[in-house]
Amino acid sequence: MGRTTNRLTANEVKAAKGKQMLPVGGGLYLRVSSEGAKSWMFRFRWQGKRPDMGLGPYPAVSLAQARERAELARAALASMPPMDPREALKGDDGRPVPTFLEFAEEWMAANLKEFSNAEHRRQWRSTIEAYARPLHEKRIDAIRTEDVLSCMTPVWDKKRVTAQRVLGRIERLLDAAKAKGFRDGENPARWRGHLKTLLGSQRKPKKHHPAMPYDEVPAFMARLSEQGNTASHLMAFLVLTGVRLSEGRLATWGEIDMEAQLWTVPAERMGKTKQEHRVPLSDAAMALLEPLHASKTGDYVFPGQGGRGHLSETPVRKAFSLAGGDGFTIHGFRSSFRDWAGEETVFPRDIADMALAHLVGNAVERAYRRGDALEKRRSLMQAWDDFCTGKASA
Incomplete structure (x- = not known):
């Protein structure tokens, strides 16, 4: 004669293997996964459905404890009016399932x-x-x-x-x-x-300058580094500093203080703001500049072919495309940076805006602002550097 299901012993529970549902009785089951994990389940009928309720993992919850919890669940169902056992056990000191x-x-x-x-x-x-x-x-x-x-x-x-x-x-x-x-x-x-x-698929926000999603920027930077030419160096420099193509392309050594790790873009090259913009240079930005500085033959940081004049836009756009930039724009990296700063850091919004040389506040507020938060922006740009170069990868 076969034994009744509720006579399952503690030793049998311990020895159970292979994916299965072992009935204990009264709606109580031992669930065994294919990986060997075991847990207690209580099956019941409620409002025309047959839901399962977890009663905790084995061995944290013993066979005896599982039976006690199943008994509490059955008592809830038998009460007048009947109670959903999932709610009845909620808040109980011994409740098996956490929030x-x-x-x-x-x-x-x-x-x-x-x-x-x-x-x-x-x-x-x-x-x-x-x-x-x-x-x-x-x-x-x-x-x-x-x-x-x-x-x-x-x-x-x-x-x-x-x-x-x-x-x-x-x-x-x-x-x-x-x-x-x-x-x-x-x-x-x-x-x-x-x-x-x-x-569904996420709708990309409509922008005048399609921006590469910031989580794709580290891979883009890695591909850029493989090119190893002046155009790719300038492209990487633009990403790391958040400046516009024209501002970076026309940079001169007279604007850069290598010791202070600082680049001062003159007001006449600052487009709408027409205000001098100090750009803190991160470790990776300095690593790009140092060999160029050591071998410089003229005033421009990123010289054209043969060391004459400044680099044109064409080779920069080619480097951008070769690194996987098709479908986006160079200017869009400013938005990539802004999105990253807003979603992944605790830096205030105005610090990120100042890093992009955006006007912050109204005319009166700007009149009373004494500084440009250089050191705070330096910390922000180094964090961006760490992200772009994979030092802060998740």
């Missing part, structure tokens, strides 16, 4: 320390806190597609790169929750075959 934020905090505490880059660790935490807020108080086993959409829809087209990263982080957390036995079924944050059909 999304509780699980995220636990996961980040255990895993973010493995990320070598401090800025990446900060971004992980800050984006979950800011953009996954609608999920914070939900039990992690109760998160559905509509909950993920409530996070993504407001920012999907407005903050393209950030939205993609937040979605990936939510998906990773929900996968981790499933591995620990807190969830079952498909991940509601998965992209292929799911959110891709609901969110």
Whole structure:
């Protein structure tokens, strides 16, 4: 005679292998994944549906504890009026399933320390806190597609790169929750075959100067470095400094203080503002200038063919194209920088605007502003350098 299902023993639970659902009795099951992870599930009928409720991972939750929790769930269903056991167990001191934020905090505490880059660790935490807020108080086993959409829809087209990263982080957390036995079924944050059909492709903002997405800039810079000529050096210099092509192309050695790592662009070359612009030079920018300075034969930093005059636009645009710039514009890198500063750093907006030589504030405010925040801009441009050259890669 076969034994009844609720006689499953602790030793049998420990020895269970292979992907399967072992019935314990009364709606309680032991779920065993193909990787060997085990968790407790409670299956019940509620409002015409048959949902599953996670009761925690094994061995953190023992067989005896799982039976106790299943009994609490059955009692909720049998009460008058009947209660959804997922709600009945919510808030109980021994509740088996954490909220999304509780699980995220636990996961980040255990895993973010493995990320070598401090800025990446900060971004992980800050984006979950800011953009996954609608999920914070939900039990992690109760998160559905509509909950993920409530996070993504407001920012999907407005903050393209950030939205993609937040979605990936939510998906990773929900996968981790499933591995620990807190969830079952498909991940509601998965992209292929799911959110891709609901969110669709992100609409690129219409701009006069199509900008390369900033997360593509490091690869572009790496391809530029392989060319190793004056035109590619100027192109990289434009990206690192955020200046316009005409300003960089006409730069002279008399404008650059190599010791102070500072370039002063005269007012007559500053277009609309007609104001002198001091540009702090980052480590990578200086690395481009030093060999050019050592071999200079004339006044221009980026000389033309044969060392005569200044470089024309044609070879610069060729270097830009060879490095993968087709479909974008050189001027668009100023927008790439601005997007990166706004989405990936905590630098104030006006510091980023000043780095691009934009007029900040109204005429009265500008009249009272004494300085140009050079040192703050220097820190910002070095952070941009680190990002562009892969030193701060996630």
